Amino acid sequence: DRSFRLDARQLQRRFRSLQRAVHPDRFGQRPLKEQYYSEQHSSLINKAYQTLLNPLSRGLYLLELSGVELAHETDSEADSAFLTEIMEINEKLADPKNEHIFEEIETLIKVKQEELTREVTAAFERDDLQEAKKLLGKMKYFANLEDKLKAKKIPS
Numbered sequence: 001d002r003s004f005r006l007d008a009r010q011l012q013r014r015f016r017s018l019q020r021a022v023h024p025d026r027f028g029q030r031p032l033k034e035q036y037y038s039e040q041h042s043s044l045i046n047k048a049y050q051t052l053l054n055p056l057s058r059g060l061y062l063l064e065l066s067g068v069e070l071a072h073e074t075d076s077e078a079d080s081a082f083l084t085e086i087m088e089i090n091e092k093l094a095d096p097k098n099e100h101i102f103e104e105i106e107t108l109i110k111v112k113q114e115e116l117t118r119e120v121t122a123a124f125e126r127d128d129l130q131e132a133k134k135l136l137g138k139m140k141y142f143a144n145l146e147d148k149l150k151a152k153k154i155p156s
Helices: 008-022 032-053 055-065 080-094 096-125 129-153
Strands: none
Touching: 008 032, 032 055, 055 096, 055 129, 080 096, 080 129, 096 129
16 A cells, blocks of 8 residues: 555565565575566565655655655755754754753654654545655655764764
8 A cells, every 4th residue: 555654564575575575585496587586585684674664755755745845955945944944953962061961852853753744644545645745855854864973972
């Protein structure tokens, strides 16, 4: 089904089932053509699983299937209060004296992403693709913040 809401355990079971059927290890003694197809299908299954598992990439994919593109410059669509919040978090992450609040920022990002995921789910269920698009744009900002935070936490 084309639905934003999914059962992660069911997705994982389906992924494992498909991988068992086409995994390249099962085709080691088969003709080269079959080995090639096995590698290609295994790769596609991995990509599909990763896309569907992550709420942001799943939402973007659903928009793409519906012919809706997420603007590259989402600034124009985001409200100023939201952009101010993102800027403040970025500033906290940039300040080396703020390492002690990284866990607090990490929790904030997680809470915001969960909240946005619920809102995106509701938007898709209402078939409000423009609202889903706007919310996914916000999710991208938090995903970028999460990446920056992870980079800060990894010792150089």
